[in-house]
Amino acid sequence: MNQPDVEKRQDVTDQRPPSPNSSVENGDPSNLQGQDLERTSTFATVLSRLRSRRSGVVEPPPDGGFVAWMVVFSTFLVTMDTWGVVNSFGVFQPYYQDMLQRPPEDVSWIGSFEVFLLFFIGTFSGRLTDAGFFRPMYIVGITLATLGMLATSFCATYWQFFLAQGICVGLGNGLLFCPCMAVTATYFAKRRSLAFGLTAAGSTVGGLVFPSMVRQLLPQIGFSWTIRAIVLVQLVTFVFAGFFMKSRIPPRSAGPLVEWAAFKDLEYTFYAIGAYLAFLSAYFAFHYLAAFSRDVLGISYSSSLDLLLVLNGVGGPGRIIPAYFGDKIGPVNVYMICTLVAGLIMYCWAAVDAVPGLYVWACFYGIAVGGVQSVFPAGLTSLITDPQKQGTRMGMVFTIVSFAALTGSPISGAIISAQGGKYVGAQVFSGTSMLLATVFITAARVVRTRKMGLGTLNLAKV
Numbered sequence: 001m002n003q004p005d006v007e008k009r010q011d012v013t014d015q016r017p018p019s020p021n022s023s024v025e026n027g028d029p030s031n032l033q034g035q036d037l038e039r040t041s042t043f044a045t046v047l048s049r050l051r052s053r054r055s056g057v058v059e060p061p062p063d064g065g066f067v068a069w070m071v072v073f074s075t076f077l078v079t080m081d082t083w084g085v086v087n088s089f090g091v092f093q094p095y096y097q098d099m100l101q102r103p104p105e106d107v108s109w110i111g112s113f114e115v116f117l118l119f120f121i122g123t124f125s126g127r128l129t130d131a132g133f134f135r136p137m138y139i140v141g142i143t144l145a146t147l148g149m150l151a152t153s154f155c156a157t158y159w160q161f162f163l164a165q166g167i168c169v170g171l172g173n174g175l176l177f178c179p180c181m182a183v184t185a186t187y188f189a190k191r192r193s194l195a196f197g198l199t200a201a202g203s204t205v206g207g208l209v210f211p212s213m214v215r216q217l218l219p220q221i222g223f224s225w226t227i228r229a230i231v232l233v234q235l236v237t238f239v240f241a242g243f244f245m246k247s248r249i250p251p252r253s254a255g256p257l258v259e260w261a262a263f264k265d266l267e268y269t270f271y272a273i274g275a276y277l278a279f280l281s282a283y284f285a286f287h288y289l290a291a292f293s294r295d296v297l298g299i300s301y302s303s304s305l306d307l308l309l310v311l312n313g314v315g316g317p318g319r320i321i322p323a324y325f326g327d328k329i330g331p332v333n334v335y336m337i338c339t340l341v342a343g344l345i346m347y348c349w350a351a352v353d354a355v356p357g358l359y360v361w362a363c364f365y366g367i368a369v370g371g372v373q374s375v376f377p378a379g380l381t382s383l384i385t386d387p388q389k390q391g392t393r394m395g396m397v398f399t400i401v402s403f404a405a406l407t408g409s410p411i412s413g414a415i416i417s418a419q420g421g422k423y424v425g426a427q428v429f430s431g432t433s434m435l436l437a438t439v440f441i442t443a444a445r446v447v448r449t450r451k452m453g454l455g456t457l458n459l460a461k462v
Helices: 003-015 029-055 066-087 089-100 104-120 122-130 134-152 158-185 192-242 260-264 266-281 284-295 301-313 315-329 331-349 355-382 387-418 424-451
Strands: none
Touching: 066 089, 066 104, 066 134, 066 158, 066 192, 089 104, 089 158, 089 192, 089 284, 089 301, 104 122, 104 158, 104 284, 104 387, 122 134, 122 158, 122 387, 134 158, 134 192, 158 192, 158 355, 158 387, 192 301, 192 315, 192 331, 192 355, 260 266, 260 387, 266 331, 266 355, 266 387, 266 424, 284 301, 284 331, 284 355, 284 387, 284 424, 301 315, 301 355, 315 331, 315 355, 331 355, 331 424, 355 387, 387 424
């Protein structure tokens, strides 16, 4: 190679634009340090995220934002479709009694078993939620809940109604409600009670929508097509909610189905007992208010549905307002107050002997029992310190509560039948059960405050 060729190549090289890394090649220490820091920062961020996913590190709840509030709205819709139907069973109770010619305690088993399964499989669905199987459970839950209601439209005998509405719908609701509540809890900390209150308001909306549909459609298109119209509403809202519901916490594959160590925490155990006693009586009015108005006060079936609409309608503020104060003064404190007030109002039902008085009573009790229903999960999750165990521990208490929901209304129905159609004994039973719940909720609060280093009598936020 001759010398002129070398010089030409050198000239071409000198005319090239400087490369971005020329300063590095030239040994500029300031640029070298800046690029090293940038690369190190980017690498550290990626590595941190990978480690968080692998190790299951849980980031703090966002406590708001579009995704979090859409999860709340989606759970609101799920609650409307599940608890809305449950709280509307008072529409079906007298209708089934007349159509099937069965005593009230027999018909009550249909609604009670539906609530029982909704709570009972919480242990399984809650643990599966922690393990990362929320989406498959949601799909199966929608399928069972809607197919069960659709099958109800074809039923003609007691056992057909029991299998379709009691078992199939109950299983579907159980695969939907507990997992959705557990997922919602992971998005909030400071506003958790409010989030639960807003989701619980879905049962109020459902308790207004579905009885209204029955009242308007039943005389026009009959029972079967009325139920199918309800199924259509459920299916559309279930599918819409499914687009936004997603788990935020990394899956926890290891761990038992039932975490018996949880019961070593006395506040958790006392709270579970209190919730059991509260739900032993919580649904008595929802199942028997319409029947009471017909049997004792002599009003028509259509007018009795108005009472059920009032009971469900006032539950809206009854669910949201206590939940709001739950974030301010503590959900356990609010739950304790709600059970106390609900128990006292239940006793007052025994003194009602006129239709106007029954409307007034329904307003007050609907507000009180709305707080019992909405603040219950918020108080429970406040006693669970590990967010990766929310589904499991919440599901365990749901399963305990399921036995109260299963037996509460049938026991009340048996008391009514044993007293020749009088409701006083059942009213006293329900009121006493709710007041005993207050005692155990108070005990849970005392244990928690002592662990906080406070005395028995204090104003601590619990």
